Amino acid sequence: DQQVKQNSPSLSVQEGRISILNCDYTNSMFDYFLWYKKYPAEGPTFLISISSIKDKNEDGRFTVFLNKSAKHLSLHIVPSQPGDSAVYFCAASGSDTNAGKSTFGDGTTLTVKP
Amino acid sequence: GAGVSQSPRYKVAKRGQDVALRCDPISGHVSLFWYQQALGQGPEFLTYFQNEAQLDKSGLPSDRFFAERPEGSVSTLKIQRTQQEDSAVYLCASSLIRAANNSPLHFGNGTRLTVT
Numbered sequence: 001d002q003q004v005k006q007n008s009p010s011l012s013v014q015e016g017r018i019s020i021l022n023c024d025y026t027n028s029m030f031d032y033f034l035w036y037k038k039y040p041a042e043g044p045t046f047l048i049s050i051s052s053i054k055d056k057n058e059d060g061r062f063t064v065f066l067n068k069s070a071k072h073l074s075l076h077i078v079p080s081q082p083g084d085s086a087v088y089f090c091a092a093s094g095s096d097t098n099a100g101k102s103t104f105g106d107g108t109t110l111t112v113k114p
Numbered sequence: 115g116a117g118v119s120q121s122p123r124y125k126v127a128k129r130g131q132d133v134a135l136r137c138d139p140i141s142g143h144v145s146l147f148w149y150q151q152a153l154g155q156g157p158e159f160l161t162y163f164q165n166e167a168q169l170d171k172s173g174l175p176s177d178r179f180f181a182e183r184p185e186g187s188v189s190t191l192k193i194q195r196t197q198q199e200d201s202a203v204y205l206c207a208s209s210l211i212r213a214a215n216n217s218p219l220h221f222g223n224g225t226r227l228t229v230t
Contacts, residue, residue: 004156034218043118043205043221044157089156101147101170102219104156 003027004092006105014113019077021108023090026071030092034102035064035075038087047088048075080112116140118222120206126228127196135191135225137206146189147219148181149205157205163189196229203227 005024013019023033031052036044050057050064050073057064063076077084087109091102119138127133139146145164149157150173159173165186174181178197183189193200203226207219 006156036219036221041223043207043223044219045221046218049218091156101159101162104149104158106154106156 001026002105003030004090004103004105006088006090006108008108009106010109010111012111012113013080015082016079019075019080019084019110019112021075021077021088021090021110023073023075023105024071025073025092027092027094027103028071029094030103031095032093033064033066033073034091034093035062036089036091036104037084038089038107044089077110080110082112082114085110085112118206118208118220120204120222120225122225123223124226124228126230129196129198129229131196132192132194133196133227135193135204135206135227137189137191137222139187139189139206139208140210140220141187143208143210143220144186145209145211145217146183147207147209148189148191149207149221150175151203151205151224153202160191160204193227196227198229201227201229 034049035047037047038044048059048062066073087107089107090105093102121136148160151157161181162170163183178194180192203224205224207221209217
């Protein structure tokens with residue numbers, strides 16, 4: 001049973017518009033959430049994170065929102081740029097597990113059209 | 115080096131062969147992780163080292179999988195008697211401090227293993 005789910009395998013948006021990527025989790029022990037971005041033939045790179053004590057974290061064009069009651073988080077990219085086209089992975093970790101051992105979703109492929 | 119380095123980038127093995135995958139973490143990084151990523155899926159945890167100590171190997175799928183980091187730097191993931199289901203990208207990641215759940219991982223580019 002997948003503990004971290006990204007239900008949209010793909011998303012296509014126009015350059016300059018907002019991209020919203022969603023992630024749901026089931027394990028209530030998760031208390032830290034991260035987003036990674038992956039280009040083809042490269043490893044994932046860290047993008048942004050959020051602790052469960054917060055409901056929003058912003059870094060430039062990227063904002064992550066956390067709704068603990070719904071066990072849902074989302075990544076907003078505003079404005080979207082063609083260079084943002086990549087696979088985005090949501091990951092979660094918990095203080096009850098081996099810290100740093102993250103559980104990943106299956107990713108959402110974002111395509112930003114010029 | 116500037117980042118996590120993995121070799122080889124690609125490996126083709128015949129079923130039943132043994133393979134060894136190498137990971138050079140970022141210099142000074144204490145924690146090292148191995149993940150397996152099947153096609154179309156997210157990375158799945160295999161094992162974790164803090165320096166030379168293997169603190170968690172709960173994700174290793176069978177006793178054919180073995181990992182080591184004898185001097186607390188370079189790590190090797192060994193797969194014995196490879197099977198077709200072992201075909202995947204094997205990702206190594208490191209982090210600077212003792213693993214904490216707020217410590218992002220720095221990933222290498224992976225080794226793509228194909229078992230024929």
